[in-house]
Amino acid sequence: MSELRFEQVTVRFGRRRHALTAVDRVDLTVPAGSVVGLVGESGSGKSTLARAAVGLTPVSGGRVFFDGQPLRRAYRGEARRPVQLVFQDPYSSLDPRMSVGASVGEAVSRAVRGRAARRAEVARLLELVDLPADHAGRYPAELSGGQRQRVAIARALAARPRVLVADEITSALDVSIQGTVLNLVRDLHRSLRLSMLFISHNLAVVRYVSDFVAVMYLGRIVEFGPVDELLAEPRHPYTRELLAAAPRAGAGGLGRPDADPGPRGGTLDPADAEPVPPAVADAEPADPHRPPSGCRFHPRCPVGPLVHAERAICRTTEPTAPAHRAGAACHFAASPRPGAPTAHPEPVA
Numbered sequence: 001m002s003e004l005r006f007e008q009v010t011v012r013f014g015r016r017r018h019a020l021t022a023v024d025r026v027d028l029t030v031p032a033g034s035v036v037g038l039v040g041e042s043g044s045g046k047s048t049l050a051r052a053a054v055g056l057t058p059v060s061g062g063r064v065f066f067d068g069q070p071l072r073r074a075y076r077g078e079a080r081r082p083v084q085l086v087f088q089d090p091y092s093s094l095d096p097r098m099s100v101g102a103s104v105g106e107a108v109s110r111a112v113r114g115r116a117a118r119r120a121e122v123a124r125l126l127e128l129v130d131l132p133a134d135h136a137g138r139y140p141a142e143l144s145g146g147q148r149q150r151v152a153i154a155r156a157l158a159a160r161p162r163v164l165v166a167d168e169i170t171s172a173l174d175v176s177i178q179g180t181v182l183n184l185v186r187d188l189h190r191s192l193r194l195s196m197l198f199i200s201h202n203l204a205v206v207r208y209v210s211d212f213v214a215v216m217y218l219g220r221i222v223e224f225g226p227v228d229e230l231l232a233e234p235r236h237p238y239t240r241e242l243l244a245a246a247p248r249a250g251a252g253g254l255g256r257p258d259a260d261p262g263p264r265g266g267t268l269d270p271a272d273a274e275p276v277p278p279a280v281a282d283a284e285p286a287d288p289h290r291p292p293s294g295c296r297f298h299p300r301c302p303v304g305p306l307v308h309a310e311r312a313i314c315r316t317t318e319p320t321a322p323a324h325r326a327g328a329a330c331h332f333a334a335s336p337r338p339g340a341p342t343a344h345p346e347p348v349a
Helices: 046-053 071-076 100-106 114-127 133-137 145-156 175-192 203-209 227-230 239-245
Strands: 004-013 019-032 035-040 061-066 082-084 163-167 195-200 210-216 220-228
Touching: 019 035, 019 046, 019 061, 019 220, 035 203, 046 082, 046 133, 046 163, 046 195, 061 071, 082 145, 100 114, 100 133, 100 145, 114 133, 114 145, 114 175, 114 203, 145 163, 175 195, 175 203, 195 203, 203 227, 210 227, 210 239, 220 227, 220 239, 227 239
Parallel strands: 035 195, 035 210, 082 163, 163 195
Antiparallel strands: 004 019, 004 061, 210 220
């Protein structure tokens, strides 16, 4: 089990007037042996942060740490990269000209020598993701979307990583298949004792596999906390908006991939959500090239200056982001109701 930590990580694309800051001074910790769900709308910077975590996208500021060492230094001491990424689209991430066995075998550690030993390792990895060993001779085009995603997971596991980053791995799948893949991810986390950053735009999906949840908006982390506590008492208005939009358990969505509702089975009932004032409903989405001053969510916020004119601080002063601890980056964050769970001051593995 290993810890992945982002310290003031910034990622920019382009220069000067056309520059885009996709990730802006992000502090986030994936504790050893835990799953941190990262949620947010498309374009919030989640996938960019995932690519920075494995070194595919260079950071413009800050650093990524693996077990307390800068990521590049940690990679130098490893035969294989200890942080692996599973991409969103398994079809584009797998070479269509390579068989499943060749694709997975290419990622197997060089410490496994000999053709027979490597074939046995490929078979073990396929069985680990609930695929028959004879699928090694097939090609990606012969597989279903769910099977291709399992192959992509097996390929990532071939390097025997200690941290796995899963980037929207269920979003391209049919709803009927998503639950089985989520169950697989949960079982792999438990059996292999992996640390994991699980990225999705859907809180209903994230709550099933995660120990902690981080909410991202326009490149910034706006709320962080233990999953049960954050879902029971979301403090940031953007988190409440995401929860209200999530499918409800038993409503034909992904409220829960299996039949057991469990402690994480509920979502915010849309009837309990705050009504959206007309001024907020008519507000234009923020331009990521020119994010709003102050709180980035204030042009869409149902508790901000569009509704409460006296709350001008939201337009001028950026709220403090939750750095490696539970909290919300909001000047007027909702207070927990009496008797509600109290968030831990620090993530606990």
